[in-house]
Amino acid sequence: MTPLLEVRGIDKSFGPVKVLHKVEFTAYAGEVTALVGDNGAGKSTLVKCVGGIYPIDDGEIHFDGRPVQVHSPRDAGELGIEIVYQDLALCDNLDIVQNMFLGRERRRGPLLDEDSMEELAERTLSSLSVRTVKSIRQQVSSLSGGQRQTVAIAKAVLWNSKVVILDEPTAALGVAQTAQVLELVRRLADTGLAVVLISHNMNDVFAVSDRIAALYLGRMAAQVKTADVTHAQVVELITSGRSGDLGLKNGVTP
């Protein structure tokens, strides 16, 4: 099976600080790939390189088997790569529909085509079995944390996206809302999307992921099937970069 998204040997430095060292990463359609690692391991940087926010210093990004250039969020969007950032990046003063279509509004003549945007937003939300929002014309500021996360995810899948990357989607949520969001994450993969889930929470990772990729100090320590590893092994990979046969062979020091 060819991976939908494949990152080959990416290097990234900020000034004198090298943040990513020859990082390899793959994500498959229909699967949830968890991207784990300690604070500062380079998870967010990797994602931002894929999303076109940061230019990469070296290495290649392959999409659907082809090498691609991603220089801006727009490039990523055109390929079908959508990122849901931790801060969600929603406009509080706009309503759900307006947020979902932000930057890609539909028009009829010179005016906005509110009816068709509303209809498509409605359809997307119901296809994700989201029934927790009262009205899709509600201002985003009036939504709960879980609802905001849901809107941000729905916004990402609205665009026939193929890869959806979620940065710590449950970090700020309570127990019930976390369960809802994880369910939604699983559903996204079941509809055929390649889902990348960045998380610190081992319970979340084991609950929904098919594969786990562990970053350690800017290096990809291991990428394994979730079924093949234990909780403890993943924690070891995160904290020391190796676990038994898995992980970085030569000792890596900060």
Place this chain on the structure above:
Amino acid sequence: MKHLRLGAPQVVWIGLVLAGLVVAFSVLAPRTFPTSFNLLNLVSDAAILLLLATGMTYVIITAGIDLSVGGVLVFSAVSAAKVMEATGSLALGALAALVAGLAWGVLNGVLIAMGRIPALIVTLGTLGMSLGAALLLTGGVDLRAPTELNLGLGLARWLGVPVIVWICAAITAALALMLARTRFGRHTYAIGSNAEASRRGGVAVRAHLVKVYGLAGLLAGLAGCLSLAKYGITGVSAHSTDNLQAIAAVVIGGTSLFGGVGTVAGTVIGVFIPVVLQNGFQILGVRPFWQQVVVGAVLVAAVYVDQWRRRARDH
């Protein structure tokens, strides 16, 4: 909910205040206030400020500010008068005013969006520069408008209403529609609401800001041209508080200084409240200085209500 932008609560509230003022003055001075002559005076006084305030509405919705409008207005009026004098062509003069206004606006936008200098500082700077340049061009003495302009456009009426009022009303209506129902307007709200989210969504934030400040400058240029036609002189010293009047009107009309919220409809009402107060006080024989006091109080009250609503929303 769909027409939220056209009927946000504060617009209704402030509209009632305006209606209350009109009714009160009509009852207190039934023979002089509600006459067509007086009401035409009212809209005539408000028309040019309305252009400045409409441009300011866009700017403030992006969470910016434009202090330069009065200076740009004067500079544009002077440019128009100079070009009309030199070429004898009114059209070329008007064009010069528009180009000058647009240029100052784009300069503001470029310095703010690309140079990352705070809008308050940039536009304070261009206020001084444009006004100073206008004074340099005129030597500090007001230029007169060509008589044809003053008697033609300045005093012309259509269906009994001054042509200048028609022009300002039409432009304001078009810009109200643009803000509420087009992509340009939607992006204006989005940038003021969360610039980073807009950027990630694919909105060209910097280019949009240049356009918004450019629009405010263009409207100030047009206002300069119309003011020259209406009053017959460039008025180099008459526009030092235009920026504050425009900002006050926008804020009274429910546009939030924090960005992301506001309507042109609110701004129209915000422009009329001070004008109605001034006019009504004059008719009633109240000393006109009271108008400044009352407008100041209304301004503070409007911002207080905005803050109060934000707090209510956040909890």
